[in-house]
Amino acid sequence: MPPSYTPQQKAAIAQYVAITQADKNAAVRTLKQYSWNLDQAVNAFYSGGNNTAAASPHQQSLSKLFDKYKDPQSKEADKNDEVTNIEGTMKYFEDIGVGLEDVSFFIVSELLQSPSMGELTRRGFIDGWSSQGIDTLPKMKNHILARRSQLPDPAFRPTFKAIYKHAFPLARAQGQKVLALDFAVEYWKILLSPPSLAWTTPSTAFLDLWLDFVQTRYRRAVNKDMWEQTLRFAEMCLLDESMAWWNEEAAWPGVIDDFVEFVREKRAVGEMRADEMDVE
Template sequence: MAPTSTSQKAMTTQFVQLTGASDRTAQRYLKNAGYKLNEAVDAYFSGGSGTSTPTTSALDTSLNQMFDKLRDDSRDEKNTLGLDTTMAYLGDLGVNIENAELLVVMELLQAPSVGEITRKGFVDGWKASGAATRQAHVSHIKSLVSSLSTDPAYFRKVYRHTFVASKEPTQKALNLEIATVYWNVLFSPPGWEWKTKNQEWLQLWLKFLEEKWTRSVNRDMWNQILEFATKSMADETLSFWNEDGAWPSVIDDFVAWCKERGIGKSETMDLDA
């Protein structure tokens, strides 16, 4: 049955433009998806069309065209959206660049640095998510952001990519000041809050760094902080830690600093704890 409303007809036109399919095919997929454009396009590009190579090509073309429309010829390279263009794009999508929403998009599009999006990252990221329209991008980002604080595996992906995107390309470590900024962002809403019933771990960690740590943050330290945060969330007594463990020295120092303040178990830790 053909769409009867103006909005449904507009969706049919959009579907055809995005996929290169016929009106009849567009109407069939839209009807099956309850006239939800994103779901219909996703179903089409997931193989339901029966012609995987042309559909992949059509989606690539559509996303490349979208990327080109975003580009500012006067300041962006052919295959890269610079800082100003990226921020404008994120603003158009309703992304809050002051919190972890920014880092969600940077991971999704595999941004080489915060505030920069490559053509390949843009096309590959949105193609993998099946989001072929601006509204689909908005919806998908909201879905990812909502899972950031509830899906540990997904949070880990965003957390680890943040290290890559926030350091200078030629450097192997993060400046401590920059690392502190991103720890604050990642471990605060809508990210994963690093705190327990009795302890504000993020604030303790930042205070420890301010008092005791002056060196840069390498990848291992960055990754191990998340492992420690995860364990401290499950056990605020820190009984999982022992001095013969494989934790980086900075974490050993942090635990000692905490114990001096009556945080965690005060007695000698069992090696098998």
């Protein structure tokens, strides 16, 4: 007859398994060892102090690796909430060959769910890499290179969308709901050009036009909706560069409507010049 547990104990077992990916028996043994204190049991797991045979070798290795980069001043009540400081984060990116001005930076930040620029959490670091079965720096470097090469592949588009969306909260100034335009411009240059999604077609350099438009006519901070709708609009442009699918009744942000008119103006000028050259 299986042992019976209280509702609180059952909840603790389920949470321990979800957090550590250990099996149920290992969860029970560790929780009993720590008198059913979930926080203490999880902390012991990540510090390698639970001595359970079923503990994930990836997670234990990743926890030790994270210790090399964590902020020595980070003394959180929950060990999983410990973070890196800017020096530790930069050292980590250097060790895996990732530059801050390359799309790889955004790939890693999304995978590890970095809460802000220059900061990683122990939980995000361990969960992100263990989900890929990776626990060493060389393997991390190779994985990021592989993901980088996949960015243009339509089959990889859902992952790219997640990377693009995560760039917005990642880059916002602390306490702000919008992204400064100069930051948005730099990130669009990285995320919407090769080796990432190339927002250009045979007849229209959309990204160049977009950057010209937002810097000369829009000139304001970028909110979350505008950031996300820009990617959706870019994808539509790549499917049909004529923009025949666009109409004023669609639920696009006003800035997108204005940009469509901007592009049409540029095209009209270009056609006029071509006609003048033909006459000459």
